[in-house]
Amino acid sequence: MFLSSSKSPRSDDPAARLRLSPSSPLASASSIPPSKGGSVVELIAFHAAVGGVSEPSRVVLSSGSRPLRLVAGFPRCVVYDCLCRGRREHGHPPVPRGRSSGTLPFSPPHKMPTPSHRHCPNHPKGGHGDCAGACGGDGIPVIDLGVLLNGNAEQRSQATRELGQACEDWGFFMVINHGVPEALQEEVMEACKELYSLPRDEKADYIAAGPKDPIRIGTGLFYSDVDDAICRRDYMKMIAHPEFHCPAKPAKLRDIAVEYSARTRQLLLELAKAISESLGLDRGRISEVLNLESCFQILVGNNYPPYAGSDGVMGISAHSDHGLLTLLFQNGVDGLQVMHNGQWVTAKPLPGSLFILTGDQLEIVSNGRYKAVLHRALVHGGQTRMSFVSLVGPCLDAVVEPVLELAQNDPQGMKFRGIRYRDYMEHQQSSKMNTKAALDIVRVQGDILTCESTPNSSTEADSSGYSPTS
Ligand SMILES: O=C(O)CCC(=O)C(=O)O
Numbered sequence: 217m218f219l220s221s222s223k224s225p226r227s228d229d230p231a232a233r234l235r236l237s238p239s240s241p242l243a244s245a246s247s248i249p250p251s252k253g254g255s256v257v258e259l260i261a262f263h264a265a266v267g268g269v270s271e272p273s274r275v276v277l278s279s280g281s282r283p284l285r286l287v288a289g290f291p292r293c294v295v296y297d298c299l300c301r302g303r304r305e306h307g308h309p310p311v312p313r314g315r316s317s318g319t320l321p322f323s324p325p326h327k328m329p330t331p332s333h334r335h336c337p338n339h340p341k342g343g344h345g346d347c348a349g350a351c352g353g354d355g356i357p358v359i360d361l362g363v364l365l366n367g368n369a370e371q372r373s374q375a376t377r378e379l380g381q382a383c384e385d386w387g388f389f390m391v392i393n394h395g396v397p398e399a400l401q402e403e404v405m406e407a408c409k410e411l412y413s414l415p416r417d418e419k420a421d422y423i424a425a426g427p428k429d430p431i432r433i434g435t436g437l438f439y440s441d442v443d444d445a446i447c448r449r450d451y452m453k454m455i456a457h458p459e460f461h462c463p464a465k466p467a468k469l470r471d472i473a474v475e476y477s478a479r480t481r482q483l484l485l486e487l488a489k490a491i492s493e494s495l496g497l498d499r500g501r502i503s504e505v506l507n508l509e510s511c512f513q514i515l516v517g518n519n520y521p522p523y524a525g526s527d528g529v530m531g532i533s534a535h536s537d538h539g540l541l542t543l544l545f546q547n548g549v550d551g552l553q554v555m556h557n558g559q560w561v562t563a564k565p566l567p568g569s570l571f572i573l574t575g576d577q578l579e580i581v582s583n584g585r586y587k588a589v590l591h592r593a594l595v596h597g598g599q600t601r602m603s604f605v606s607l608v609g610p611c612l613d614a615v616v617e618p619v620l621e622l623a624q625n626d627p628q629g630m631k632f633r634g635i636r637y638r639d640y641m642e643h644q645q646s647s648k649m650n651t652k653a654a655l656d657i658v659r660v661q662g663d664i665l666t667c668e669s670t671p672n673s674s675t676e677a678d679s680s681g682y683s684p685t686s
């Protein structure tokens with residue numbers, strides 16, 4: 217319902233030589249890449265050859281649509297509060313079975329120092345200037361969730377202000393003391409790798425799946441005129457909420473993904489409450505207007521094979537995410553860039569931190585005060601880069617519009633008209649991926665809707681229905 221592909225290639229687009237690494241999940245060594253200077257038609261043919269092109273096809277529900285349930289019976293690691301089941305390498309016994317895993321600790325045992333105690337590369341002499349101590353490398357804001365939730369009143373209101381500032385100035389920040397165990401992150405990445413390396417016929421249903429299906433494995437491959445680069449990534453996406461979908465193999469993926477999606481969803485919903493407060497609203501206001509109890513959540517594993525001489529090639533082109541908030545971590549290989557003050561900044565995570573990106577729905581609901589962050593991913597010359605995304609958006613049927621109080625207090629009034637999230641997603645994903653252009657369909661300027669029409673059907677060279685996060 218919310219995704220569709222466009223299939224008219226732009227034959228005039230330049231295309232650089234692409235190479236699929238043998239480690240690429242969809243690579244077939246015998247595939248012949250398009251020749252340098254070839255057309256996008258060639259790219260698509262190549263894409264088809266490696267299995268990335270899929271016609272809209274039957275719904276894949278191979279593992280059913282079991283309602284989300286926390287895994288309560290697992291013995292859990294007492295150090296990391298993770299699913300390692302007390303593996304020997306962690307050097308500790310598991311806690312007894314039956315311990316609830318439904319709560320997010322927010323104050324993990326290895327509590328990180330608050331940002332102000334760390335060396336700030338932006339302010340080497342120790343003073344933090346206007347970052348107020350809450351910044352990591354390159355000035356990227358750092359939010360301490362432990363303080364935000366469990367600090368005293370003064371600490372909490374300071375952390376809330378910093379969160380608001382981060383959303384306003386960057387639309388991007390790192391969160392620390394978030395309570396998502398590092399071992400669980402590793403497990404989710406590992407399970408994703410195993411999924412990619414399954415024999416092709418075991419993931420054929422997902423490769424054949426259409427953009428509207430709940431589980432999909434594909435290859436994004438297209439020329440981006442915005443970035444003047446060929447974009448190339450493999451991805452696995454699965455809808456995790458309100459219905460949980462998961463590939464049947466590898467068998468361990470389901471439990472790990474159930475746990476990971478529940479924890480990251482809870483974390484993102486807590487952030488949504490604090491963001492609501494930072495806008496001067498009741499804590500629950502955003503959750504209420506977007507019906508976040510029935511929020512949409514998607515998990516996406518991105519895989520970017522190395523590309524030597526990465527000139528003119530990147531992983532994913534400049535875009536904003538369609539949802540409310542996106543959480544992302546990577547496999548130790550940098551490549552995510554966010555736009556800040558007109559410059560691309562490469563995001564280097566502080567150890568143990570997670571990246572949070574603001575999405576289009578936050579821009580709409582905040583009446584433009586918090587902007588969805590423009591971001592992209594580069595490929596690495598020598599190493600495979602992987603990232604794992606957990607995106608939360610409104611309930612698919614929620615009509616998203618600026619919170620009334622915010623619009624009333626804004627001299628420019630309502631900056632966006634209302635749109636059903638499901639329709640917004642459909643619009644964004646059926647349009648050519650072009651920075652933040654999708655927002656134009658709801659943007660109001662001087663009482664005039666900037667773009668009255670239904671989805672821009674301009675062509676996306678990637679006929680797999682390539683889309684930013686899903
Ligand atoms: O891989 C990354 O760092 C970015 C991925 C991304 O932007 C997305 O999946 O929407």
Ligand SMILES: [Fe+2]
Pocket residue numbers: 535536537591684685
């Ligand atoms: Fe994204």
